[in-house]
Amino acid sequence: MSRTRRLREAIRVLLEEKGTANTVEVFDHLNERFRWGATMNQVGNILAKDRRFAKVGHKRGQFRGSVYTVCVWALAEEHIAVVV
Numbered sequence: 001m002s003r004t005r006r007l008r009e010a011i012r013v014l015l016e017e018k019g020t021a022n023t024v025e026v027f028d029h030l031n032e033r034f035r036w037g038a039t040m041n042q043v044g045n046i047l048a049k050d051r052r053f054a055k056v057g058h059k060r061g062q063f064r065g066s067v068y069t070v071c072v073w074a075l076a077e078e079h080i081a082v083v084v
Helices: 002-018 023-033 040-049
Strands: 020-022 053-063 066-075
Touching (some): 002 040, 002 066, 023 040, 023 066
Antiparallel strands (some): 020 066, 053 066
């Protein structure tokens, strides 16, 4: 987890701000945010294996010039901070 700590934190912040984002949006955000970026495999593994992120659905649409079905992600319920 130490190799992807900054990527995981950036994804958490993105999902806190937006609420939900699909895999392509997360990928684009990481590659705009960091100079070294991330591969799509890294992004998929981070989202799938980190308990802080939950898959909330699928979206079919045109991404990168072709039609794909991509997963939609949000923060998992138990990891959402309650602000009082």
